Amino acid sequence: xxxxxxxxxxxxxxxxxxxxxxxxxxxxxxxxxxxxxxxxxxxxxxxxxxxxxxxxxxxxxxxxxxxxxxxxxxxxxxxxxxxxxxxxxxxxxxxxxxxxxxxxxxxxxxxxxxxxxxxxxxxxxxxxxxxxxxxxxxxxxxxxxxxxxxxxxxxxxxxxxxxxxxxxxxxxxxxxx
Amino acid sequence: xxxxxxxxxxxxxxxxxxxxxxxxxxxxxxxxxxxxxxxxxxxxxxxxxxxxxxxxxxxxxxxxxxxxxxxxxxxxxxxxxxxxxxxxxxxxxxxxxxxxxxxxxxxxxxxxxxxxxxxxxxxxxxxxxxxxxxxxxxxxxxxxxxxxxxxxxxxxxxxxxxxxxxxxxxxxxxxxxxxxxxxxxxxxxxxxxxxxxxxxxxxxxxxxxxxxxxxxxxxxxxxxxxxxxxxxxxxxxxxxxxxxxxxxxxxxxxxxxxxxxxxxxxxxxxxxxxxxxxxxxxxxxxxxxxxxxxxxxxxxxxxxxxxxxxxxxxxxxxxxxxxxxxxxxxxxxxxxxxxxxxxxxxxxxxxxxxxxxxxxxxxxxxxxxxxxxxxxxxxxxxxxxxxxxxxxxxxxxxxxxxxxxxxxxxxxxxxxxxxxxxxxxxxxxxxxxxxxxxxxxxxxxxxxxxxxxxxxxxxxxxxxxxxxxxxxxxxxxxxxxxxxxxxxxxxxxxx
Numbered sequence: 001x002x003x004x005x006x007x008x009x010x011x012x013x014x015x016x017x018x019x020x021x022x023x024x025x026x027x028x029x030x031x032x033x034x035x036x037x038x039x040x041x042x043x044x045x046x047x048x049x050x051x052x053x054x055x056x057x058x059x060x061x062x063x064x065x066x067x068x069x070x071x072x073x074x075x076x077x078x079x080x081x082x083x084x085x086x087x088x089x090x091x092x093x094x095x096x097x098x099x100x101x102x103x104x105x106x107x108x109x110x111x112x113x114x115x116x117x118x119x120x121x122x123x124x125x126x127x128x129x130x131x132x133x134x135x136x137x138x139x140x141x142x143x144x145x146x147x148x149x150x151x152x153x154x155x156x157x158x159x160x161x162x163x164x165x166x167x168x169x170x171x172x173x174x175x176x177x
Numbered sequence: 178x179x180x181x182x183x184x185x186x187x188x189x190x191x192x193x194x195x196x197x198x199x200x201x202x203x204x205x206x207x208x209x210x211x212x213x214x215x216x217x218x219x220x221x222x223x224x225x226x227x228x229x230x231x232x233x234x235x236x237x238x239x240x241x242x243x244x245x246x247x248x249x250x251x252x253x254x255x256x257x258x259x260x261x262x263x264x265x266x267x268x269x270x271x272x273x274x275x276x277x278x279x280x281x282x283x284x285x286x287x288x289x290x291x292x293x294x295x296x297x298x299x300x301x302x303x304x305x306x307x308x309x310x311x312x313x314x315x316x317x318x319x320x321x322x323x324x325x326x327x328x329x330x331x332x333x334x335x336x337x338x339x340x341x342x343x344x345x346x347x348x349x350x351x352x353x354x355x356x357x358x359x360x361x362x363x364x365x366x367x368x369x370x371x372x373x374x375x376x377x378x379x380x381x382x383x384x385x386x387x388x389x390x391x392x393x394x395x396x397x398x399x400x401x402x403x404x405x406x407x408x409x410x411x412x413x414x415x416x417x418x419x420x421x422x423x424x425x426x427x428x429x430x431x432x433x434x435x436x437x438x439x440x441x442x443x444x445x446x447x448x449x450x451x452x453x454x455x456x457x458x459x460x461x462x463x464x465x466x467x468x469x470x471x472x473x474x475x476x477x478x479x480x481x482x483x484x485x486x487x488x489x490x491x492x493x494x495x496x497x498x499x500x501x502x503x504x505x506x507x508x509x510x511x512x513x514x515x516x517x518x519x520x521x522x523x524x525x526x527x528x529x530x531x532x533x534x535x536x537x538x539x540x541x542x543x544x545x546x547x548x549x550x551x552x553x554x555x556x557x558x559x560x561x562x563x564x565x566x567x568x569x570x571x572x573x574x575x576x577x578x579x580x581x582x583x584x585x586x587x588x589x590x591x592x593x594x595x596x597x598x599x600x601x602x603x604x605x606x607x608x609x610x611x612x613x614x615x616x617x618x619x620x621x622x623x624x625x626x627x628x629x630x631x632x633x634x635x636x637x638x639x640x641x642x643x644x645x646x647x648x649x650x651x652x653x654x655x656x657x658x659x660x661x662x663x664x665x666x667x668x669x670x671x672x
Contacts, residue, residue, distance in 0.1 A: 153318055
């Protein structure tokens with residue numbers, strides 16, 4: 001790859017990284033649920049950007065349509081529909097907070113050193129363009145049991161979420177009526 | 178592509194269909210707290226375990242394999258874990274009959290147990306990292322909900338949220354490990370990954386080790402290895418006690434199945450000295466678990482710490498696996514034994530909590546007279562956990578420590594694992610003995626016998642027969658465990 005193009009890719013990568021990680025931190029830290037979910041949307045879009053940089057437009061498209069298009073919008077709808085006042089007390093323990101940040105930096109430095117120190121930089125990539133038909137074929141043959149199990153995961157999540165979200169006090173009131 | 182008549186697929190279809198249909202039936206019937214759903218779930222689980230037993234006895238399954246060309250393999254290793262996991266699920270289901278009576282969402286409760294069982298069973302059958310991860314999630318997500326099933330109890334909420342956050346973190350770490358492995362080898366099939374790892378150049382080796390380290394950390398969270406155990410006591414204490422049994426006896430063991438499939442094979446193929454590190458983790462885990470258990474005043478919390486300690490014992494077998502023939506066999510034997518012992522202890526605790534509403538150890542005074550059968554079941558399971566002969570726990574601990582001594586000729590540090598194990602077993606007898614003393618040798622406020630729940634009695638009788646029976650005649654299970662050990666010499670051929 002030409003040197004100029006490499007610099008271009010590097011700067012786009014940096015920009016997308018800052019956007020993704022910054023909005024992820026914002027999603028955690030902002031107290032307002034609506035702004036938090038919008039920040040989450042930006043994070044998820046940033047991840048789609050990484051997939052584009054990695055020459056995987058197919059996955060990027062899925063990331064955008066599934067995560068940004070449906071899941072994040074669903075979260076936004078839920079936030080708008082439920083009671084918006086804060087139901088949790090904020091208990092801050094600054095020592096734990098700093099310990100957590102410190103641990104994160106240590107782990108990131110550790111993993112970073114291993115990755116940068118390894119031969120990953122010298123690795124030559126000459127992958128061909130991905131054949132989407134092959135992905136579809138793999139899903140229906142090799143990975144078919146995983147697909148079945150994925151369906152069961154979704155149904156267990158729905159069943160569990162319904163049971164947890166169901167308000168039992170409401171049914172009790174109806175009973176006494 | 179795997180055949181649709183193979184054991185894992187049939188189990189998935191059978192348990193999955195019943196698991197999904199149960200909530201639908203409950204919507205149609207609109208009846209609360211019915212024991213019908215428990216009955217249906219019990220029937221499905223019995224059918225599943227009978228099918229696995231039939232497949233083993235009629236030799237329709239492959240000998241224990243390390244690799245396969247598919248995402249699942251229908252082998253003895255998977256079937257061994259399937260039997261252990263389904264036993265735990267059956268004990269949990271039957272033990273819950275009484276606990277769930279009159280509560281809401283019973284159908285969902287049993288349906289989630291069934292779905293989690295599929296996940297636990299499939300982990301052991303997986304020979305592909307994507308399949309393993311998907312099965313891991315199928316095991317985890319229903320148990321997150323089950324841990325928080327007592328919605329109005331703040332400690333149950335706390336249990337669920339802690340379990341969920343650490344579970345999500347561990348899933349993230351595992352998927353990171355999988356992505357590194359895939360990036361290095363271009364495959365998600367465990368066999369291809371390991372053979373790809375063994376062909377890596379020295380500059381890429383640190384990345385392969387990083388991937389294995391990620392797997393150890395990710396699976397270690399669910400297994401409860403120290404230092405990844407912080408969430409475990411709060412979760413086991415706050416969850417419904419029957420579910421704590423499922424977590425301690427079921428999901429933890431599924432974590433070991435995953436560890437055996439990935440880490441052990443990976444470390445042997447990579448020819449690295451992870452074994453010593455695993456040995457140190459084993460000693461720290463059992464010591465921390467036992468020391469913390471001594472200080473507990475709550476029965477379920479004590480059992481939670483004891484299950485951390487037992488993860489340490491099982492890890493002895495895994496860490497000496499490269500040096501001793503019986504290492505993995507001993508671990509498998511102890512996994513099956515511990516599954517039944519721990520499930521029995523937690524279900525006895527559930528019986529005590531539902532009948533007398535106590536879980537503080539001081540309140541157990543005179544329990545031997547008030548609930549004789551539950552007490553007897555609890556005592557035998559505690560003695561078996563401590564490894565007192567002639568109960569089943571004695572034989573598996575003997576094999577584990579024997580394997581460690583046996584490995585001493587190759588790895589000079591290995592016999593110290595046996596020494597640590599014996600000292601820890603003696604230590605554990607202190608707190609198990611303390612509970613037994615309270616129940617049988619101290620006078621309670623009342624001697625009046627209370628009515629023990631029938632479902633708990635059924636589980637207790639089954640587990641007493643199992644623990645004493647295997648203790649007196651352990652040979653068939655030892656042979657079964659032996660047949661479930663994959664042939665490790667096959668790994669050396671890929672170098």
